Amino acid sequence: MNVSEFLANLVIPLNLSITLLLLAVILLIVRWRKTAAILTIAALAWVVFWSLPTTSLWAGGLLEQRYPYRAAATMPTAQAIVVLGGNTANGRSNWFEPLDPASTVLRTDTAAKLYAAKRAPLVVVSGAALDGGVSEARMMAAALEHQGVPASAILEESQSLTTHQNAAYTAKLLRQHDITAFLLVTSALHMPRAMASFQKQGLNPVAAPSPPQIVVPDQPDFSFWLPDLRALNASRSIVKEYLGLLVYWLRGWV
Numbered sequence: 001m002n003v004s005e006f007l008a009n010l011v012i013p014l015n016l017s018i019t020l021l022l023l024a025v026i027l028l029i030v031r032w033r034k035t036a037a038i039l040t041i042a043a044l045a046w047v048v049f050w051s052l053p054t055t056s057l058w059a060g061g062l063l064e065q066r067y068p069y070r071a072a073a074t075m076p077t078a079q080a081i082v083v084l085g086g087n088t089a090n091g092r093s094n095w096f097e098p099l100d101p102a103s104t105v106l107r108t109d110t111a112a113k114l115y116a117a118k119r120a121p122l123v124v125v126s127g128a129a130l131d132g133g134v135s136e137a138r139m140m141a142a143a144l145e146h147q148g149v150p151a152s153a154i155l156e157e158s159q160s161l162t163t164h165q166n167a168a169y170t171a172k173l174l175r176q177h178d179i180t181a182f183l184l185v186t187s188a189l190h191m192p193r194a195m196a197s198f199q200k201q202g203l204n205p206v207a208a209p210s211p212p213q214i215v216v217p218d219q220p221d222f223s224f225w226l227p228d229l230r231a232l233n234a235s236r237s238i239v240k241e242y243l244g245l246l247v248y249w250l251r252g253w254v
Helices: 003-010 013-029 033-051 053-064 107-116 136-146 163-176 191-200 229-250
Strands: 080-084 123-126 154-157 182-185
Touching: 003 013, 003 229, 013 033, 013 229, 033 053, 033 229, 053 191, 053 229, 080 107, 080 163, 107 123, 107 136, 107 182, 123 136, 123 163, 136 154, 154 163, 163 191, 163 229, 182 191, 191 229
Parallel strands: 080 123, 080 182, 123 154
Antiparallel strands: none
16 A cells, blocks of 8 residues: 555544544553543544434535536537446445445446447546556446447557546556547546546546536435545545545646
């Protein structure tokens, strides 16, 4: 695990709260009681804050609504559909509801619908093998073929490990094929960073996100203000996405 991955995991609300509590215990042992008390309060406040559904709905919603979801038939036509690798909450339709495999919407599902609606004649899939096995690009290509997209209509970019590399390597591939107009597919939460990364490469994609996942569930007993484990789990991706935007800005990638 490199430093970036370590910091990304450290800022996850539950992980950061546990870290602060451990530091508080150490400080208490060395009799820095006031500092230990402050860290304890901060740790508890941080985890409670992110366990409230209203926090995820607000913070996640700011990202998801930056590029609103549109049905495939209403999207403009282009030369290609670019799909980025990654898995946000297993494609679940709503982060505040139990995972229902029958209702999941993956990025490849969104791309397949765009292809079926004749929005573009070509699909570019981008993503390396994160575990040293089969690349995400190859797996996405197989999923698209299973949904009716012919292999001849799919291009694979299988080197990228990050969103920045997705944009850089895909930009090179698109220019090799003289593609300037394309639809960009990723999760709604990830779309702001993805769009900024591709724009930094001098490209002008059209956002075609998968449906938003951080939405108020259709449950009569749903509470915005009661701590909820699913809301705390949702905070992992939300906080990491904001951190990703900050890091990309600092590194000049967006």
